[in-house]
Amino acid sequence: DQQVKQNSPSLSVQEGRISILNCDYTNSMFDYFLWYKKYPAEGPTFLISISSIKDKNEDGRFTVFLNKSAKHLSLHIVPSQPGDSAVYFCAAKVFRGANNLFFGTGTRLTVIP
């Protein structure tokens, strides 16, 4: 049973525009969420995270929004750059400090120059 879902397997965006990647989860106990970026032939790298006590976290061009009532989070990249082309994984876990991360299946972002 997939507790974290990324329903869009792929997304294409023009350079300079906004990229919005979506993630839904089913476990209402999740309270810490992370986004990872993965280039081909490399391991995933941590991008940004958010705790359930916040509804927004921003780091440079990357912003994560959390809507707890809808069990939905999104990653916004603005402006999008060709180097952002990668697979993005959403992950969630139950209470900060717990070890078990649940991952979505990923969304492949392609930023078109």
Added chain:
Amino acid sequence: DAGVIQSPRHEVTEMGQEVTLRCKPISGHNSLFWYRQTMMRGLELLIYFNNNVPIDDSGMPEDRFSAKMPNASFSTLKIQPSEPRDSAVYFCASRPGLAGGPQADTQYFGPGTRLTVL
């Protein structure tokens, strides 16, 4: 820092053979994780260790899979006997824990081992 190191990067073997994947976590990190990535199921957590002790192996698919962490700087994931459906990319990740400050919960991934079982 060299990051999480995994070996081999690629492994091709025949069904029935034993496969051993290796991982060296980032020095000072106290948690280590083994994941498997497939197209159908994405990233799945197989097992994780805290301070070299296995905490949760509920993600290990079958008894053919086993993992060990004999010390803080080394872990292995073994598949015996291997089957074609084990073909996937296997990732190891480590986490600093409380000593990592704001990044205490962040997992740092290795480059992965691509396993192909013929």
